Amino acid sequence: MMNRVILLDKRPIGTPTLNDFKFIEEEKPTAKNGEILLKALFVSVDPYLRGRMSDAKSYVPPFELHKPISSGMIAEVIASENADFKVGSHVSGLLEWKEFQVSTGKGLNKVDGTKVGLSAYLGILGMTGLTAYLGLTEIGKPKEGETLVVSGAAGAVGSVVGQIGKVLGCRVVGLAGTDEKVEMLKKDFGYDEVINYKTTKDISKAIKNAAPNGVDVYFDNVGGEISDAVLANINNFARVPVCGAISLYNDTEIAKGPRLQPIIVKNSVLMQGFIVSNYAAKFPEAIQKMATWLKDGKLAHQETIVEGFDQIPQAFLDLFEGKNKGKMIVKI
Amino acid sequence: MMNRVILLDKRPIGTPTLNDFKFIEEEKPTAKNGEILLKALFVSVDPYLRGRMSDAKSYVPPFELHKPISSGMIAEVIASENADFKVGSHVSGLLEWKEFQVSTGKGLNKVDGTKVGLSAYLGILGMTGLTAYLGLTEIGKPKEGETLVVSGAAGAVGSVVGQIGKVLGCRVVGLAGTDEKVEMLKKDFGYDEVINYKTTKDISKAIKNAAPNGVDVYFDNVGGEISDAVLANINNFARVPVCGAISLYNDTEIAKGPRLQPIIVKNSVLMQGFIVSNYAAKFPEAIQKMATWLKDGKLAHQETIVEGFDQIPQAFLDLFEGKNKGKMIVKI
Structure with missing residues (x-):
């Protein structure tokens, strides 16, 4: 079974275009000892990614050319060789633009989609x-x-x-x-x-x-x-x-x-x-506050959801045209 | 006996010139009940005064046209009808560009010229x-x-x-x-x-x-x-x-x-x-620190002293040519 992957093919000059991205197929990976296999469910596209596509000095290192792009994603654990992560559970974190990928679980957060939609963890609770x-x-x-x-x-x-x-x-x-x-x-x-x-x-x-x-x-x-x-x-x-x-x-x-x-x-x-x-130490307090306001109906949240793995680059480009209302998310 | 006064005659357009200022003579004032008569000794000229010469909104109100300009000054008390101020003592404060002026003493600080030169209170201790x-x-x-x-x-x-x-x-x-x-x-x-x-x-x-x-x-x-x-x-x-x-x-x-x-x-x-x-509450602490460093020889202070009441406008203009080293002061 094959796995689709999106690479940064060229460093954009000015406004990025679809030509700056390249879709490839590779073999679907398997989870080895201590690893989990993840299936991408939701992909966040964000303006800051533009900076990482250039090789200028910035607060985040540039993406490597001809390597997969990464951004905030929600994924489902579909195979697990790691006792901390159960099959069927969901995680959020910085992941690569691949349909399937393996991870040690390091840097991932477990998320619960029963009270709010999973995509909220890429937006208002993310x-x-x-x-x-x-x-x-x-x-x-x-x-x-x-x-x-x-x-x-x-x-x-x-x-x-x-x-x-x-x-x-x-x-x-x-x-x-x-x-x-x-x-x-x-x-x-x-x-x-x-x-x-x-x-x-x-x-x-x-x-x-x-x-x-x-x-x-x-x-x-x-x-x-x-x-x-x-x-x-x-x-x-x-x-x-x-x-x-x-x-x-x-x-x-x-x-x-x-x-x-x-x-x-x-x-x-x-x-x-x-x-x-810069404010990582305040994340737990902030998430709690936001979750309470969300539950109490004091915050609404708006998402623009685009469907399909192949739509990720276009959704990113659409940010610069202001085509999104609220958080732009690609559902796989 | 006459008293020289410097008025703002025109609001400068671009770089100020001597034509924007006007010297007039008026009668020398006398101190009435509760007042003191001050003789100007040192006048501070500062870049921020340029802003007050325009009528644009700023953090300090504009100077009035055809009225005396004011800036930080050191003066000697030469007559006193106010028990708080002795004849022969010195004060610093925001005063008008006049050789002689009366004041109630409000807003003035007494300064002691025996340990540091009086002009230091317009610069490093001012x-x-x-x-x-x-x-x-x-x-x-x-x-x-x-x-x-x-x-x-x-x-x-x-x-x-x-x-x-x-x-x-x-x-x-x-x-x-x-x-x-x-x-x-x-x-x-x-x-x-x-x-x-x-x-x-x-x-x-x-x-x-x-x-x-x-x-x-x-x-x-x-x-x-x-x-x-x-x-x-x-x-x-x-x-x-x-x-x-x-x-x-x-x-x-x-x-x-x-x-x-x-x-x-x-x-x-x-x-x-x-x-x-903005930091007025910290002035006493700051002055004490600076005075200690000055006494301990950790701070040098540099003044460019120009002499003569009639040189005040030119000294101000010279700031924009960078003709001063350290604090620009006019000695009367």
């Missing part, structure tokens, strides 16, 4: 939910009554950030790229105001109207011109968790924009870049 | 010394063995930051604009390496050579291209106190440069703008 919660609470530190602005608001992280902002008593303003997303954020996620940045001429003015008391916390998922517009409305002592810069990831030259130092110094602004693993 | 100490320790948080880079290193703040960095056990690299300043920083202030940014072609490469382990703390006094070059060498988890942006203060259009978000997020960088008054 990396993106933790990113939202920890970036907002550890850096943004929103206080009741403050105004929180979120860019990439309909994305996997942004859609959770806004909801946590509401739980914490903030006025929450989002930026998203389609009217459908704007509606979803207002109706399903409790955003107070959402601006369609693609159809709004003067984004800075729109933010001023939506945030009449100025911006106290700006959760930045995108960088670029949207961030310029938000920072033009920033308050004294504002906090800016810098979570991602999806608008800049595919640039082939270094993008230029207004220099930030005058705004930062005039307003005593704090900007702090982060990746979720 | 606002600029506090700015250096508190920006570095509260935001930069340098650890022993780390590399600290300081721009505007020969300025009033920068020359102190580097010395504190040495006291705290850092490798200290400075950027300054003349060979004379480079020599001074190495010889008198203990900088390990200093780069002349005006004569160095590839500043980023020069920083890479001077900071082979990368930059852990960047104390940014200047903004602009120098900061781009430092940030290109920034380490994971680096801290960047953003103290000023003198290279950008006279711009008439918003300066553009490489977007910072990708660097900030890739390296989990913290950038924090501040003004010294």
Whole structure:
């Protein structure tokens, strides 16, 4: 029996294309002593993977060329030579884009799909939910009554950030790229105001109207011109968790924009870049909090689920077109 | 007897000129009940005053047009109708650019010129010394063995930051604009390496050579291209106190440069703008620390003293040409 695998075939230049990936077939592996055999069920595709496809220095090492790509995945244990993992149980972790793979179990977490759908462990109870919660609470530190602005608001992280902002008593303003997303954020996620940045001429003015008391916390998922517009409305002592810069990831030259130092110094602004693993010590506490809010109906979660192993590369490419609402997941 | 006064006559456009200031004469005031009469001895001129000459929103309200300018000053009490202030004693505080003025004494600090020169209270034991100490320790948080880079290193703040960095056990690299300043920083202030940014072609490469382990703390006094070059060498988890942006203060259009978000997020960088008054609660502790280091010979202090009341505007303009070494002060 054969096993399909997705390799990184070329390092993308600018916006990645399907040509940068290659499907191969290899023999299906078997679990040896201490190992488990895993069948992929759900694959997470995330903007940060773009960085690993380049060979530039970054916080995660680059993917190797002509080797399998890896990302967050949920898998089922279908054979086990390891007493810690029962056949039929489910795990989450950083796994390779293969239909089947063996593992020692190291670095994998057992997950329980009976209370929430298994895919939630790739989103709201996984990396993106933790990113939202920890970036907002550890850096943004929103206080009741403050105004929180979120860019990439309909994305996997942004859609959770806004909801946590509401739980914490903030006025929450989002930026998203389609009217459908704007509606979803207002109706399903409790955003107070959402601006369609693609159809709004003067984004800075729109933010001023939506945030009449100025911006106290700006959760930045995108960088670029949207961030310029938000920072033009920033308050004294504002906090800016810098979570991602999806608008800049595919640039082939270094993008230029207004220099930030005058705004930062005039307003005593704090900007702090982060990746979720910086706060690994707080994961258990954060997951517990998120799970409680989810159970109590205080958080909704939105997934865009694409079906089929062969659709993984396209689902990844679609992130940069903003085709996802909430977490983009491929179901195998 | 007449009293000379310097007014803001025009709001500068771009780089200020002498035409933006106006000298007038008015009658010398007298101290009434509860007041003291002050004679100006030393006047501090500082880059941040440029911001107050514009009417843009900032952390300090703009100067009023056709009214006296004010800055940090040391004055002698020459007449007193207030039992708290003796004739012949000295005070520091925010005072107006006048040869003589009356005050209730509110907001003034008594200073003692017997152990250090009075002008030190405008520099190393005053606002600029506090700015250096508190920006570095509260935001930069340098650890022993780390590399600290300081721009505007020969300025009033920068020359102190580097010395504190040495006291705290850092490798200290400075950027300054003349060979004379480079020599001074190495010889008198203990900088390990200093780069002349005006004569160095590839500043980023020069920083890479001077900071082979990368930059852990960047104390940014200047903004602009120098900061781009430092940030290109920034380490994971680096801290960047953003103290000023003198290279950008006279711009008439918003300066553009490489977007910072990708660097900030890739390296989990913290950038924090501040003004010294954010840390007012820590002033007593900071002054005590600085005074001890000064007494123990661990800190040198450098002043550029210009003489004459009529030289105040020119001394201010000279800041933007980098004509000062250390604190720029006008002696009356």
